Amino acid sequence: DGGITQSPxxxxxxxxxxxxxxxxxxxxxxAMYWYRQDPGQGLRLIxxxxxxxxxQKGDIAEGYSVSREKKESFPLTVTSAQKNPTAFYLCASSPxxxxxxxEQYFGPGTRLTVT
Amino acid sequence: LxxxxxxxSMDSYEGQEVNITCSHNNIATNDYITWYQxxxxxGPRFIIQGYKxxxxxxxxxxxxxADRKSSTLSLPRVSLSDTAVYYCLVGTLYNxxxxxxxxxxxxxxxKP
Numbered sequence: 001d002g003g004i005t006q007s008p009x010x011x012x013x014x015x016x017x018x019x020x021x022x023x024x025x026x027x028x029x030x031a032m033y034w035y036r037q038d039p040g041q042g043l044r045l046i047x048x049x050x051x052x053x054x055x056q057k058g059d060i061a062e063g064y065s066v067s068r069e070k071k072e073s074f075p076l077t078v079t080s081a082q083k084n085p086t087a088f089y090l091c092a093s094s095p096x097x098x099x100x101x102x103e104q105y106f107g108p109g110t111r112l113t114v115t
Numbered sequence: 116l117x118x119x120x121x122x123x124s125m126d127s128y129e130g131q132e133v134n135i136t137c138s139h140n141n142i143a144t145n146d147y148i149t150w151y152q153x154x155x156x157x158g159p160r161f162i163i164q165g166y167k168x169x170x171x172x173x174x175x176x177x178x179x180x181a182d183r184k185s186s187t188l189s190l191p192r193v194s195l196s197d198t199a200v201y202y203c204l205v206g207t208l209y210n211x212x213x214x215x216x217x218x219x220x221x222x223x224x225x226k227p
Contacts, residue, residue, distance in 0.1 A: 004158075035217075040219075041219055041220075042202055042217035042218055042219045042220050043159070043202070043217040044217070045215055058215075059214075088156075090158050090159070092158070102147075102149075102207065102215070103149065103161050103164060104159075104161065105161070106158025106159050106160070107158050108157060108158055109156065109157065109158050111156070
């Protein structure tokens, strides 16, 4: 059963703590992405990775960090430097990282609440 | 940098055709246009993608005029289950950069 899994679905943290969100895919896709979605708004790109051991900043990378040590995994760490971490976080993957338009496959999301 | 603009909401009735337009005046030569559907608390799902002219698949059509400054997603004969938020995405990613710009979404409400 192929797809993208994100865990956990809901996550609660205290302010000042770092937290890592998991994203795993078994679609054999080269590219993976992290987005943030706030209520009533579109998705904003945080980081993306087009190949293992390489990743690029998106539009709102400040306060976040990622790693891509394996093709299947792209964890996102929300650091204490992120001023407004409470949001819905979506991970996606795509088979073609190159010049063509990207068709992305999204995971179910993790809703992070920081108090 | 291509900024996308969509209507915030639309209402329709079952069985009608729905057209949602996205404006992207600054679209770049290499940018593609992609539409996604999202239900509450779920990840978006790909609907259709195009570069120019018309694209059709089993669920929707995408119309892109020659100047590519807008695009229209057409959903034929909508049903209640089509009630969702629809996002227009413009951009492409290169090996070392590029941009992907999501619109703010159009909330479609289909009534019986």
